[in-house]
Amino acid sequence: MGVQLTVRPGRGCTVLEVRGELDMATSPQLREGLRRLVDGGDRQVVVDLAEVGFMDSSALGALVVNFKALREVGGRLCLAAVQPAVRSVLTVTSVDRAIQVYDTVQAAEAAVPPTDDTAAR
Template sequence: MDIVVHEATDDTAVLECSGRLNMVSAGAFRETVAKVVEGGRARLVVELSGVEFMDSSGLGALVGCLKTARQAGGDLRLAAPSEQVQMVLKLSNIDKILRTYPDGDAAVTNWA
């Protein structure tokens, strides 16, 4: 999985992900998020339009990263999940916990 980090504001980062978020890549994803949060950006937007496949390990990584962000006083939001990712989120009811937005811009500008 490829992750490109964009610094949106002083405390917000957008992580543009592509590939597969699964057992193989979940650890690297968690490490990237931890580094971003340690760097002072606890508000995270994870852009998932390029993620073609996500399994339960990827789902666990997203939930773990949500916890990491919230413990640092921030939050984690999902932007533009692909069809397969949306299906996994709905089947697991995680879509009730992780807020999704149509794109990264909407997620960044809509912090409540």
């Protein structure tokens, strides 16, 4: 099974919806998808993992690399709607201590810090 990435605007952020399994074969797609967002100027990214039932270390690496890339440009990456098996991987590896994990995409969107653009609205 492959992975499907869908980008959509969120509330004050960009949401990357991920569907499928994240393993050595599909992690490069995740890494590249996130890299395109960063390179395209997105600074607040929520990765929606509601439809991901499996994640291995290569996917963790893709998330961490892009988390750091966003942090370096003053941005933020967080994870949302993480399934129990994936949450277990995040916890065992302590990735959840660096990257914030939210129960829902809506909770992640609500935690996006306001920018000058959104504060003026």
